[in-house]
Amino acid sequence: MIRQLCDYLDGELDPALAEELEKHLEHCEDCHLVVDTTRKTIEIYCNTEPLPLPADVRGRLERALADRLRES
Numbered sequence: 001m002i003r004q005l006c007d008y009l010d011g012e013l014d015p016a017l018a019e020e021l022e023k024h025l026e027h028c029e030d031c032h033l034v035v036d037t038t039r040k041t042i043e044i045y046c047n048t049e050p051l052p053l054p055a056d057v058r059g060r061l062e063r064a065l066a067d068r069l070r071e072s
Contacts, residue, residue, distance in 0.1 A: 009039055 007013040008021055025032045053061065 009042065
C-alpha cells in the first residue's frame with residue numbers, strides 16, 4: 001500500500017489503479033486525509049531550504065552518532 005501511495009503521489013501509478021484509488025478517496029475521508037497530509041508534507045519538505053544546525057547541536061549529534069557506532 002505504501003509503495004502504491006508513493007507511486008500515486010509521484011504520478012507513476014498505473015492509470016487504472018490511480019483511477020480506482022481516486023474513486024476510493026472520494027468516499028473514504030480517512031484515506032483522503034492520509035493522502036492529502038502526505039502530499040502537503042512532501043510539498044513543504046521540497047520547498048523549504050534546510051536550516052543550518054547550531055554548532056552545539058551539531059557537536060552533540062556527532063558525539064551521539066560516534067557513540068552509537070562504537071556500540072555496534
